Amino acid sequence: MARPELHRTLTAAVEAASPPSGTGLVVTEVAIDIPLEVVAVARHGRPVIGGSAPHTRWQSGFLPDVHLAHLRIELLGGDGAPSAGPPPHAV
Numbered sequence: 001m002a003r004p005e006l007h008r009t010l011t012a013a014v015e016a017a018s019p020p021s022g023t024g025l026v027v028t029e030v031a032i033d034i035p036l037e038v039v040a041v042a043r044h045g046r047p048v049i050g051g052s053a054p055h056t057r058w059q060s061g062f063l064p065d066v067h068l069a070h071l072r073i074e075l076l077g078g079d080g081a082p083s084a085g086p087p088p089h090a091v
Contacts, residue, residue: 002039002050003037003039003050003051003052004050004051004052005048005049005050005051006036006038006049006050006051009036009051009052009053010051010069010071013032013034013071014030014032014071014073017030017032026075028074028075029072029073029074029075030071030072030073030074031070031071031072031073032069032070032071032072033068033069033070033071034053034068034069034071035053035054035066035067035068035069036051036052036053036054036066036067036068036069037051037052037053037054037055037065037066037067038050038051038067039051051069054066
């Protein structure tokens with residue numbers, strides 16, 4: 001597969017929104033819109049989804065279709081509901 005597995009691409013996108021360690025900052029919510037070229041292949045008889053940023057932003061007619069992924073991640077409280085607010089010293 002020419003592209004990284006989709007979970008690796010999405011993990012890298014989320015990690016990019018993380019503050020550097022040691023700063024004391026906490027991200028409590030992030031929304032990311034990321035264009036992706038997605039492919040599905042079989043590996044050892046099991047489906048594997050690959051995805052990465054597009055080669056180009058221009059539509060050329062021979063590259064894979066670009067899909068827009070919407071990721072929204074937020075901090076949840078102990079009851080599974082969104083937290084009432086950020087913890088102290090969070091941004």
